[in-house]
Structure formats: structure tokens, C-alpha cells
Amino acid sequence: MAFAPALDALIDAFRVLPGVGQKTAQRMAFHLLQSERQGGQRLAQALGEALERIGHCRQCRMFAEDELCDICRSSRRDARVLCVVESPADVLAVEQNTDFRGRYFVLMGHLSPIDGIGPEELGLDQLRERLRDGEVKELILATGATVEGDATASYIGDLAARHGASATRIAHGVPVGGELEYVDAGTLAQAFSGRRQL
Amino acid sequence: MAFAPALDALIDAFRVLPGVGQKTAQRMAFHLLQSERQGGQRLAQALGEALERIGHCRQCRMFAEDELCDICRSSRRDARVLCVVESPADVLAVEQNTDFRGRYFVLMGHLSPIDGIGPEELGLDQLRERLRDGEVKELILATGATVEGDATASYIGDLAARHGASATRIAHGVPVGGELEYVDAGTLAQAFSGRRQL
Secondary structure, three states: OOOOHHHHHHHHHHOOOOOOOHHHHHHHHHHHHHHOHHHHHHHHHHHHHHHHHOEEOOOOOOEEOOOOOHHHHOOOOEEEEEEEEOOHHHHHHHHHHOOOOEEEEEOOOOOEHHHOEOOOOOOHHHHHHHHHHOOOOEEEEOOOOOHHHHHHHHHHHHHHHHOOOEEEEOOOOOOOOOOHHHOOHHHHHHHHHOOOOO | OOOOHHHHHHHHHHOOOOOOOHHHHHHHHHHHHHHOHHHHHHHHHHHHHHHHHOEEOOOOOOEEOOOOOHHHHOOOOEEEEEEEEOOHHHHHHHHHHOOOOEEEEEOOOOOEHHHOEOOOOOOHHHHHHHHHHOOOOEEEEOOOOOHHHHHHHHHHHHHHHHOOOEEEEOOOOOOOOOOHHHOOHHHHHHHHHOOOOO
């Protein structure tokens, strides 16, 4: 059903968004055309500008408009501690929920040889340079609690050891507020093997 | 947390979409910047073009790039039967799932005095003109099976009667494939009161 080529093109274009299929794309297009034309105009403009202006921080690979992101530029952040995460969303999660005051290194993925993602794709050459500089004393490995996240953390841990920096892995176990009864098997096993002296 | 003003603006702009909150907006923005820059570019362009080009059909109020939509322009559609629906999405649903070959009239809403939506807002003046022309013989009232949809259908039914056109309401009852046991009370009551001679 082709009512208007521009409408079909818009519905098709919306499907590039994560989790958006034909029905949702159609609903989005209709909603904007029917009752949010101004908001739609603003979205088109914001999208164009963001794609044009936003690149990656030269130092930590986070999204940034300038060469360095705000955190790498700030002198109030501890340059001796580097938190290694998989994605920009992880940086936001750490910033919003912890009192971490060091800097970051964003891998933009995890090691996955089957997808052709090796150390170079994750910018580990860049990380090695920073470790070689000697300013970084500790790496906090905050990659995901998945097989790939663990493998990536272990690889980067070796890298840190070779450059005389310490590396720590964030704790995995029973989530705060979680009841033992409802925790999945893998998490419970991890919580037991990772138990600590009180 | 302001990494980049352009990024914050983009996340904020995505929230205009239906069902998209802060978290989803952030995920959409990150996804486009990280791995779908081309798709993002295409979305920005499609959105700009659609908002510029798409207006409403002069005759049926459906979305259209020209003065008349394809269906109103087509000589193969029966001009004597008009299906009255609430929204452009309804037109698509009827087109895709029924063998209706008449034309449409899209109200772009339903009567809702509390929101200030009366007959003029729904284009009923326009519909009256078409009924006065005398070409339309039957109105199929396919507004929603809600209190507002019913009230709107009843109002338009009176309008049709005054102009000598017949008006029918689409059937409401147990959905095809539905088990009586699981049908809600209102639907079942409607199915009984709307029973027909075999």
C-alpha cells in the first residue's frame, strides 16, 4: 500500500532503530505526521547535527564533540585509575550510580574472534600506549559478566600486568536486594566461589 | 552527565516518539552513532522530506503528497461507499485485511468534547458536503469499539440519515479464533445482543 513515497521511505528509515519493526516504525511515522510535526522537525535536525559533530575522544574513545571528552579534559578526575568498559552506555551507568572519579577507556565492544573483533578493533594499542606512559596505576575491568566480557577482561589484565599496572575486576554475585531463592544458578555459583573474608 | 551537547539534544529529541522514554532514547542515539551512522543519516533526511511533503488529501483527509491521495484519485474505487475510520493506520489495516474497494474518510480522531474535539475538528463539515453531493450511498462506520468510537459512529449515522445515505456499523463480537471462555465480559455481552438469524 503506497500512499505516499515519502511516507514509505520514512517508515523504512525508522526500522534502523534498535527494536523497531514494521508496525512500530509505522506508528512512529504516523504519530509525528499527525500530532508532533514540530518534534519531528527537531528530531531531524538534532540527528543531522549529532552525526556531523560527534566523534570519539582521542584518549578514551568515548563519544565527544571535541578531540577530548569532558572527563579526559577535566583536571579533577584521577588520571591514575582507568575504568575499562564495553560501551558509552556503560560510562553513563558508572557515572550515574557510583562514586568513581577516575577516567575511562571505552572498548566499543568485546573480543569476539568469530566476528573479526580482535585487540586492534578495541583500541588496545591505544590502551597499551597509555599504560606505557606510566601514569595509569590501576585498571578497573568493568566489562560485561558474559563469556566474552570475561575473556576481554582477562586479556586486558595480562596487558596491565606486563606494564606493571594493577588490574581489578568488578565483583559478580547476588544483586543487592536479591533473594537467594530467585538468583540464577550461574550467579549463585559465582557468588560462592567469589566469597570474601569478613 | 553532559558528554556532548549534540548528544543530549539527540536523546531528548528521540523522546518525542511514542513509547520512547529516557533509556530507550539513549539506546537509540548510541546505536546510531556507534554502528548505524548511514542509517541515521537516511532517517534524518527521510524525516525532513516527509514533514515537508506530506499533507492531507483534500477529499478524505488521509496522508498524501498531492492534493488527492491515490485512493481518491483512482477510478477503480467505488465512490458510492465510504468507510469512515479514526486514523490513517486504520486505513492501512482495512486495506491490508479486507476486500473493501470503496473510498475512505479519515476523521483523525473521535468526538471528545472534554478535549475540545467536536464535529469541526473531525472534518464533519467536509463529510456533510460529500453527502450533500449525493454520490455517496453508504457509509461504513469503522470507528473504534470504544465509548468515544461508538458515540462518533452514532453522530455520523444521524448525519447520513439526514442526507438519505444508509449507514452501517462494522460488527463487534467474539474475535475469530477466540474461545468464549477467554473473551472479556463486554465483548461477550455485545456478541449476544448483536446475534443474527442464521
